[in-house]
Amino acid sequence: MDTFAALAHGMAVAVQPMNLLYALIGVFLGTAVGVLPGIGPALTVALLLPVTYKLDPGGSLIMFAGIYYGGMYGGSTTAILINTPGESASMATALEGNKMAKAGRGGPALATSAIGSFVAGTIATIGLAFLAPWLVDFAVRFGPEDYFALMCVAFVTVSATFGDSPVRGLTSLFIGLTLGLVGIDKLTGQARLAFGVPELLDGVEVTTLAVGLFAVGEALYVASRRHHTEEKLEPVRGSLWMTKEDWKRSWKPWLRGTMFGFPIGALPAGGAEIPTFLSYSTEKRLTKHPEEFGKGAIEGVAGPEAANNASAAGTLVPLLTLGLPTSATAAMMLAGFQQYGLNPGPLLFAERPDLVWGLIASLFIANMMLLVLNLPLVGLWVRLLAIPQPWLYAGILVFATMGTIAAKPSVVELSMLAGFGVLGFLMRRFDFPIAPVVVGLILGPIAESQLRRALAISLGDPMALLQSPISATLLGVALIALLAPFVLKGLGRFKANED
Amino acid sequence: MTSGDPVQPPRRVDRAGLVIAALLAGLAVVLVWDARGLPSTAMYGMGPEAMPVVVASGLALLAIGNFIDALRGNLPVRESSDPVPVVLILIGLALLIAIIGFGGGFILATSALFVTTSAAFGRRAILVDSIIALVMSTLIYLAFDRLLTLSLPAGPLERLL
Numbered sequence: 215m216d217t218f219a220a221l222a223h224g225m226a227v228a229v230q231p232m233n234l235l236y237a238l239i240g241v242f243l244g245t246a247v248g249v250l251p252g253i254g255p256a257l258t259v260a261l262l263l264p265v266t267y268k269l270d271p272g273g274s275l276i277m278f279a280g281i282y283y284g285g286m287y288g289g290s291t292t293a294i295l296i297n298t299p300g301e302s303a304s305m306a307t308a309l310e311g312n313k314m315a316k317a318g319r320g321g322p323a324l325a326t327s328a329i330g331s332f333v334a335g336t337i338a339t340i341g342l343a344f345l346a347p348w349l350v351d352f353a354v355r356f357g358p359e360d361y362f363a364l365m366c367v368a369f370v371t372v373s374a375t376f377g378d379s380p381v382r383g384l385t386s387l388f389i390g391l392t393l394g395l396v397g398i399d400k401l402t403g404q405a406r407l408a409f410g411v412p413e414l415l416d417g418v419e420v421t422t423l424a425v426g427l428f429a430v431g432e433a434l435y436v437a438s439r440r441h442h443t444e445e446k447l448e449p450v451r452g453s454l455w456m457t458k459e460d461w462k463r464s465w466k467p468w469l470r471g472t473m474f475g476f477p478i479g480a481l482p483a484g485g486a487e488i489p490t491f492l493s494y495s496t497e498k499r500l501t502k503h504p505e506e507f508g509k510g511a512i513e514g515v516a517g518p519e520a521a522n523n524a525s526a527a528g529t530l531v532p533l534l535t536l537g538l539p540t541s542a543t544a545a546m547m548l549a550g551f552q553q554y555g556l557n558p559g560p561l562l563f564a565e566r567p568d569l570v571w572g573l574i575a576s577l578f579i580a581n582m583m584l585l586v587l588n589l590p591l592v593g594l595w596v597r598l599l600a601i602p603q604p605w606l607y608a609g610i611l612v613f614a615t616m617g618t619i620a621a622k623p624s625v626v627e628l629s630m631l632a633g634f635g636v637l638g639f640l641m642r643r644f645d646f647p648i649a650p651v652v653v654g655l656i657l658g659p660i661a662e663s664q665l666r667r668a669l670a671i672s673l674g675d676p677m678a679l680l681q682s683p684i685s686a687t688l689l690g691v692a693l694i695a696l697l698a699p700f701v702l703k704g705l706g707r708f709k710a711n712e713d
Numbered sequence: 714m715t716s717g718d719p720v721q722p723p724r725r726v727d728r729a730g731l732v733i734a735a736l737l738a739g740l741a742v743v744l745v746w747d748a749r750g751l752p753s754t755a756m757y758g759m760g761p762e763a764m765p766v767v768v769a770s771g772l773a774l775l776a777i778g779n780f781i782d783a784l785r786g787n788l789p790v791r792e793s794s795d796p797v798p799v800v801l802i803l804i805g806l807a808l809l810i811a812i813i814g815f816g817g818g819f820i821l822a823t824s825a826l827f828v829t830t831s832a833a834f835g836r837r838a839i840l841v842d843s844i845i846a847l848v849m850s851t852l853i854y855l856a857f858d859r860l861l862t863l864s865l866p867a868g869p870l871e872r873l874l
């Protein structure tokens with residue numbers, strides 16, 4: 215089969231000594247930064263983007279893949295040992311994992327999450343390898359109007375359908391879309407929202423926005439509520455290894471978590487929160503030890519962790535085949551591609567198969583390395599958690615600003631970074647989701663140019679959007695996804711009144 | 714954070730929510746004002762001024778949505794917040810920008826940010842932190858400027874190295 219040949223070719227690229235080294239550096243950096251509390255995989259990639267500035271695209275994309283997977287592993291270590299999930303997808307892990315660590319079973323909790331992540335990551339990457347070519351065949355038939363419709367689906371699902379409040383999610387999205395308008399319009403050369411500032415003509419840098427929102431915003435937020443929380447690091451006591459009983463209780467949740475994570479991640483449905491919570495509630499229902507849930511049940515770590523990693527691999531499907539980021543981390547990966555002038559999508563599979571398949575193959579290798587790195591070296595990562603909070607956040611801010619200083623050492627760019635930091639702080643304080651802003655900034659300009667291209671081809675007839683069956687279907691899906699939460703909320707209120 | 718608890722004290726108008734709604738409406742106005750200055754050059758379809766107007770309409774609708782939420786007091790419960798550390802970190806960022814802007818160099822600028830952030834998180838040993846910051850930023854400067862050949866802005870300290 216084609217996929218096997220392509221994958222074998224990719225393997226040959228990935229096992230070149232230099233690329234193996236890049237993968238190793240990637241997983242190492244990714245785990246180290248991901249372990250730091252409050253830093254999720256998206257910020258890990260954003261912080262490390264400038265570092266890879268000068269490497270060749272192939273090697274640095276392999277490094278990204280390592281950083282991405284490493285950040286996920288590191289995040290779960292933090293969630294288990296200090297109960298501060300760096301991202302909402304680790305929340306389910308923190309629920310049971312931290313209880314296990316408190317009960318002196320931190321070792322098995324870390325082990326089941328690492329091995330579960332490995333199992334899920336491997337299965338999901340196989341899924342990616344087989345689903346991607348099929349989707350690419352489908353996607354080459356997409357016209358600009360179909361792409362526009364697809365992006366509408368992503369906009370709605372990322373911001374409205376699965377959040378707490380559709381109004382606040384959409385507000386975040388539109389802030390991102392507004393930022394995406396800044397700069398020179400690519401089709402006509404007109405400057406929009408630049409207000410005569412020359413630095414704004416190039417538009418808003420994705421890394422500046424992401425680092426500002428995630429790193430600076432998080433530091434400000436944590437500082438503002440330092441008086442509330444007392445973080446406690448649970449030491450890893452007892453054996454690191456899982457008992458036979460632990461294995462028996464873990465393998466089914468791993469597989470079930472993968473089954474939730476991969477398909478939901480591969481759909482443009484946005485994020486890993488849904489599959490992790492689905493997996494958590496499923497394991498809670500199916501377990502033979504219901505009394506342990508809430509007190510440290512190993513199923514409650516194994517399942518969500520597997521779901522989290524599987525969905526991370528799943529989000530790479532729309533990202534690589536369609537150029538469609540559906541999570542903040544995927545958005546940062548897309549920014550990584552764009553840094554080298556590469557646009558993920560069907561064309562990239564045809565033009566640079568070595569790059570795409572090398573990346574997919576290196577995901578397998580990164581996963582393997584992480585399993586080997588994580589279990590024996592867990593002591594090292596735990597020591598990173600013991601850095602005193604003042605130095606930790608001071609260091610994070612220094613590193614965060616360094617990226618911007620290295621890319622563009624201008625007062626305007628640094629002021630934007632600080633401004634986005636304040637925005638991130640306020641959004642956290644008033645409970646607006648952050649990811650839609652980043653997705654809006656990246657996808658907004660692409661959606662606009664696809665729409666304008668579609669309308670130019672149809673000589674300005676907007677009905678072209680509905681005449682393509684693909685586009686009409688997708689726009690219908692977007693509309694339903696937009697209205698569903700409002701209708702369901704109305705139904706919920708109706709039910710509550712009846713009670 | 715928990716919200717939507719049915720037995721809450723009577724809901725009141727959320728002032729911060731009203732400010733958010735006003736800001737969104739203001740942003741929509743800015744977008745339309747900026748778009749009006751753009752010439753419509755497209756022969757067919759949309760010109761550069763169409764998308765800002767679409768986004769502005771969305772923002773206006775969302776301003777109304779946020780306004781309604783604020784009136785109903787539908788915003789999630791907020792915990793108390795300490796403004797002092799936030800201001801300290803912002804001072805640190807302002808110092809960093811000023812030092813870079815006036816050619817003070819990377820090491821001094823990031824050290825200033827490090828010390829103020831550390832103070833914001835409750836450290837009071839400013840001298841020790843300053844030394845740590847200077848050593849760390851010098852090492853970062855050497856690693857990135859010399860090894861990775863990223864160009865970081867140089868000031869008086871960097872020229873001594």
